[in-house]
Amino acid sequence: MSAKIPVGVLGATGMVGQQFVRLLQEHPWFEITVLTGSERSAGKPYGEACTWVVPGEVPPALREAMVQPTTPEIDCRVVFSALPSTVASPVEEELAAAGFAVFSKAASRRMDADVPLLITEVNADHLALIHVQRRQRGWDRGFIVTDPNCSTIALAMALKPLYDRFGVEEVMVTTMQGLSGAGYPGVPGFDIVDNVVPYIRDEEEKMETEPLKILGRLEGEEIRLAEFAISAQCNRVNVLDGHLEAISVRLSQEASVEEIIEAWQTFQGLPQELGLPSAPAQPIIVRPERDRPQPRLDRDAGEGMAVTVGRLRPCPLLGWKFMSLVHNTVRGAAGASILDAELMKVQGDLD
């Protein structure tokens, strides 16, 4: 038997669930022992229950693994939740109450005052909230840690070094988001061929609030939100994976092109310092070409875990503008949660 930590993937048959399975299949520390799914999937072998749509194949070792219903009876202590936001909330709380370490992609608890909303490189110190969470909710060992919306990550990661070094006062962002962001089956082919859909439900609201918590400061037992305004316009484009964002930002202090680029290039977080298995060597990659980042060419940078920025130039309104790109189902979803868990493992929070 391996000495790896047994983990479960909740909602394992969907697009993000599959990315968890793919990214965990040869993980040095974690081993999938539980796959859960909806009533329709439960009781079926995983290889049959899911239409595999991410790269590669269903890992042979999990092909026959029986999909289980999502209950506290599952046999593991750490769970990665790719449950749909509509059902996630009560289930995840039940698990946390039962002692599970819950890493959640669901939107429902992200803005709760006692729940960390984590980008591992950006606000690892917010993990202190799990103690508040346990005390307030009467949980013993369990906790919930959430990840931001996928498009938030391309924005908040790119802003972090600027926020720390120069301050941020105003942010405008327009996104061009890939199809996988809508899950599977997601957007009908007939809707998106030769088209753009300028609307993604609830997406703009998330992008306008989540970065303020992520860049917020932990003061005692609470997060003091960052204080700047964000305006977001979100669009679905005919791209498989990758969320590309046109961002304008007003900084609090003067900055030169060189200083901004240097802030990005030298940015490192705890995952890099600790050499966590899923950490990209460089969390923010700066492309020098005038026409990058591009979704197809740059989404897999750093095994899909890096955010790529480019086209930094003056903005007549806010001072600076640039593009940012994230692989929405890797860094923007499954990979982010795994990185969180790796950090907490090292910090002893999964014991």
Next chain:
Amino acid sequence: MSAKIPVGVLGATGMVGQQFVRLLQEHPWFEITVLTGSERSAGKPYGEACTWVVPGEVPPALREAMVQPTTPEIDCRVVFSALPSTVASPVEEELAAAGFAVFSKAASRRMDADVPLLITEVNADHLALIHVQRRQRGWDRGFIVTDPNCSTIALAMALKPLYDRFGVEEVMVTTMQGLSGAGYPGVPGFDIVDNVVPYIRDEEEKMETEPLKILGRLEGEEIRLAEFAISAQCNRVNVLDGHLEAISVRLSQEASVEEIIEAWQTFQGLPQELGLPSAPAQPIIVRPERDRPQPRLDRDAGEGMAVTVGRLRPCPLLGWKFMSLVHNTVRGAAGASILDAELMKVQGDLD
């Protein structure tokens, strides 16, 4: 013989040239008698010289028409120029000097102080500049009237009623532009499938300056530029036709959703008042759905001559945000020039 005005299409084999041919083929007032092309095309029948890529077929009557070089020897007095910007300037001036009425899509003269940069519904009064132009340049009957960049039109048309009614102080725009904007062959298929290219040469510069002239006020013999800041980010997306724009705007005065929508819906220009043949009944169409306009669904509104807006909602930064869409090779190019010419014909400027 028809009593129609004989017109020429310069650069008739390209994508915009073909749109001129298509839109003029059954025009009630104009009749194509001249088609010009590059050295490679001159001397060939039009049907052979051009790879027809716009809807329908090469008009049978023009299939055998010989493509001519672009010189003042051509037999017509009105010309629509789809010449590439790189070569347009000297040729168009030579023609104007020789007495031709030149309607140009080329970028080279747009910002010249004595050249009208026209959106027919928006600033028809700027046509007064042709008298300045003639006097200053020593031209007798000829003149040059230019049309804005295709993506400028979706922006400036949507801003016009807001500018007049409420004032405009700041504008932020991010575009998602169709392939035909790059002409033909344009963007390689291999570059754009499953991708977005976040760069279009010189496009942002045009969008940040042209609207200021278009919305500028004619004072005596010159245009006093409108005074507000524009910031543009331009992207190429996997769409055949249609430029979609995410716009934020700060108005000078308070306005309600209803007032803004009413300003758009009631907006009419000279083309509508005069019932010009190519004028859309409504130059600005407001879609009520939360996910419109979409390029494929809305680009052909008003036979491709209307601009479609939608998704008006508050912007946390600038006050208001919305989407705007234009068919880039119809309203954004050939159709715009034809509408200009129709107006000038009615005003007696083509006699």
Next chain:
Amino acid sequence: MSAKIPVGVLGATGMVGQQFVRLLQEHPWFEITVLTGSERSAGKPYGEACTWVVPGEVPPALREAMVQPTTPEIDCRVVFSALPSTVASPVEEELAAAGFAVFSKAASRRMDADVPLLITEVNADHLALIHVQRRQRGWDRGFIVTDPNCSTIALAMALKPLYDRFGVEEVMVTTMQGLSGAGYPGVPGFDIVDNVVPYIRDEEEKMETEPLKILGRLEGEEIRLAEFAISAQCNRVNVLDGHLEAISVRLSQEASVEEIIEAWQTFQGLPQELGLPSAPAQPIIVRPERDRPQPRLDRDAGEGMAVTVGRLRPCPLLGWKFMSLVHNTVRGAAGASILDAELMKVQGDLD
């Protein structure tokens, strides 16, 4: 009140149902008085119940029309059925038994010996089967007339003039079919971007059998199937509308390129002779270019009612090969049924 024949569209909210609505909205003879839908849609205004995905808009006159359940209580005598094949059979029979003229796109009854499988130009004489049908099934005035599978139509229409003039012995066909053939929402965008799916359920079986009935000879009270072998391979490609087919055929007699092209170009059916409202002037259009027909360029030929062929050349195996194209939801679906009904109206079968 209009003197038009009141008609119903069954399954009116789906992709083919919408094409019926679109094509019938200004029909000179028929007027939609009934729209039916599934339980989920019934009781809602049509404009609300359906996500309109075909060109144009929901006809204003029908926007508020209440969607009804599909029962013999509906108020019309002629119905166009776009019901899913899985539910069509009992419902359509119930209606026919109740006296309705049923024009059906469903696959379930197509190969029944007493049911005409019609391409109006090809085998209008098969309509005689409705008398057999009535007698055998004990129906009074009602009947069922079916249309072929959409991809069958591009094949059988192109074969008809060759079959009549030269005889057909063997046919090989490989299809590249558009997304709308799968209905709406149909194929997920994530499955088809940068991809081809080489499988369409039951499609090959239909293509290998239906043409034999369509080209079969009415002998007394039954259709004697045509006797040649067909092999079909069906693929889904990243195209909105249009089924393109690569066809090889062995003819019974010698034929020259000119003879084959002439057979296609001179082909006319009853719809053309009678000048039916939806009949294309030329049911088969022959493109002379070496790279046509192409789905986007040719699918709308004859208002979407013509089949376009091209690239006729020798086949080393079977003698001849060529391409054929049909607009799958117009000529291949709704338009075909409407043309059938027009013919039957003229023949007095709808009185």
Next chain:
Amino acid sequence: MSAKIPVGVLGATGMVGQQFVRLLQEHPWFEITVLTGSERSAGKPYGEACTWVVPGEVPPALREAMVQPTTPEIDCRVVFSALPSTVASPVEEELAAAGFAVFSKAASRRMDADVPLLITEVNADHLALIHVQRRQRGWDRGFIVTDPNCSTIALAMALKPLYDRFGVEEVMVTTMQGLSGAGYPGVPGFDIVDNVVPYIRDEEEKMETEPLKILGRLEGEEIRLAEFAISAQCNRVNVLDGHLEAISVRLSQEASVEEIIEAWQTFQGLPQELGLPSAPAQPIIVRPERDRPQPRLDRDAGEGMAVTVGRLRPCPLLGWKFMSLVHNTVRGAAGASILDAELMKVQGDLD
């Protein structure tokens, strides 16, 4: 200094040239010392001269390498030629005459009687022709070995085990080919979005002849062509990489599904026996799903070096039909030549 064999890539800036560079960058036996290009590229650093469009980046070690003109003065003995067919012939012969080992993707010499047309797993014995070639052409150490057309490889590889075991009498193939097959820039995006182009210049002719040489038998000093008829129809579809083929085949002997699948699955060639560095473990992969192979999902099988087949089922005309897929710029181009060279290195032909 490394002890690797120095090699040159001719035409290194195009799509196939880039694949050579990518696939050779960490090759255990070969090391790129020469990159050649057209007049426009020669004299520039490779990183500047080429628009890199294949996965990854220009290898850092070659970024500054100067592109050279293609002459016998280049410093290496083995060359991989991705020269356009239009210019390849005289240049490649000049090099072979000068003693170079030339591995060519160009079409011009493929059917020459004394030139091997190689699929390394299929007809390695044809390499004996290089001795004939040298003698007849008066070449000393040099030679030319050619690779088949990319779409030929998916066909001939899949046929080989069937040909050996059951005999092949007739073959019908319809292709759906990716954009990279046309090189870069290749097919304009405007032509292929929402479309299929049913024509690829000269492609059908190649597919109808090359397999007969590849499957031909070496008799003394010449190849006796295989004797069966092939009919090909070639189409360009909206896919980045991967040529998918719908194939029907008449075998000489009875065969069962199991026997055919077994023939494919057990097929091995010299590359597998010798464990050549670029050899896929299994040259033909059989997918069991009813809807595979698919270009996006299967083109990278075996690092892009395997051919994937699937959907084997009876064909009413020829007996059997199935799908076959190849990555056209890897197995179908650069990878094929590299595998040839690896074999010849082991056989001592490159000394």
